[in-house]
Amino acid sequence: MKNTIRFTYFLAIAGLFGLITLPAQAEETGTDSHEDHQVSSAADTGAPLPESITALLDQGFKFHGTFDAPGDIQGYALSYNNEPMPAYVPSADDYAIVGTLIDPQGNAVMERQVQALVLGPMLEAAWSAFEDTRFIPEGPDNASHIVYTLTDPNCPYCNALWKSSRPLIEQGELQLRHVLVGVLSEDSLRKAAAILESNDPASALETHELNFRDGGIGPVVPSEESRALLTRHAQLMREAGATGTPTSYYRDEAGKVQRINGAVSTDRLRGILGVE
Known part of the structure; x- marks a missing residue:
């Protein structure tokens, strides 16, 4: 099995990747320059998961779906302890980078896609539970x-x-x-x-x-x-x-x-x- 990379520091690859270990905050809204990228729910994804993503699931992560990231990168909407935790896998490899994707201008991107797949359904479920x-x-x-x-x-x-x-x-x-x-x-x-x-x-x-x-x-x-x-x-x-x-x-x-x-x-x- 190929290795899974778990970072706790900032990583830059070709000016595109970035990792900062900040959990997404539901009340925060920001500009996402890649809103047109498609998302797929967990039920819609039929392709087998990369081994690096499977390894994360074995470590307690939950899988919620996939989304298209810029370039030749596939995004995976994951969560850990009910906190959104996206992972990115370049098409040329099976190494997973966990964290926040940063564009060349230093802006966090893909947050809305991750929230749509992970945080939104979780908060709706919480609301229903509170009502009951x-x-x-x-x-x-x-x-x-x-x-x-x-x-x-x-x-x-x-x-x-x-x-x-x-x-x-x-x-x-x-x-x-x-x-x-x-x-x-x-x-x-x-x-x-x-x-x-x-x-x-x-x-x-x-x-x-x-x-x-x-x-x-x-x-x-x-x-x-x-x-x-x-x-x-x-x-x-x-x-x-x-x-x-x-x-x-x-x-x-x-x-x-x-x-x-x-x-x-x-x-x-x-x-x-x-x-x-």
């Missing part, structure tokens, strides 16, 4: 924008996002739907259970966030139902490609699900959602 689970809504049901956010009771950045979202909620433009997780510690799990098992979870969450600096809500021993739900939410978090809290999900003007990593200011949140 138990979340805690804040804001009116007829709000013009819905945002799902993964919230850990002990996460200070979740508390910061909670505060920055107040103006939009009070304005009636936003319904923030908290999908509680308890991933930072056992205490997080117990506090999440306390919120879920209260008579009024939305009120309990508000009281907790208002008193976050003083420890918030008191932890409880989770019921079997709460523990099962929080275990499920931790799994959803992994499947949604979230690596920390808060991670939030919203639909853009085109109706596509996008992701926000971490806390953002009120002004930044307004800009992302397009709220005046």
Whole structure:
């Protein structure tokens, strides 16, 4: 079997290849000078995969489809731990280069093709899963924008996002739907259970966030139902490609699900959602 090359540094070949180990961010949009290159879903590809790509799959990568890259290069849309991870195989060889393709001007290309094959379907699946689970809504049901956010009771950045979202909620433009997780510690799990098992979870969450600096809500021993739900939410978090809290999900003007990593200011949140 031919060798697979795995790089952790920048590589340039004939001024065309480049590798930088930066994961694609769903909320980022940029100019892709190669939008016309075709993509094929995993179901559409009938040709056998190169041995280098097969070797990556054996190492835990997932294959989502192929796309045409500039020159004599074939692109392969892969993911690892639910993060898009494209690979490129020159037609003259079976060595795979994993990372970001850079054009001669230093611009990253092919990102939209990779997102179309990997990130888009993953985020849509996450949205559907969030809709079907138990979340805690804040804001009116007829709000013009819905945002799902993964919230850990002990996460200070979740508390910061909670505060920055107040103006939009009070304005009636936003319904923030908290999908509680308890991933930072056992205490997080117990506090999440306390919120879920209260008579009024939305009120309990508000009281907790208002008193976050003083420890918030008191932890409880989770019921079997709460523990099962929080275990499920931790799994959803992994499947949604979230690596920390808060991670939030919203639909853009085109109706596509996008992701926000971490806390953002009120002004930044307004800009992302397009709220005046």
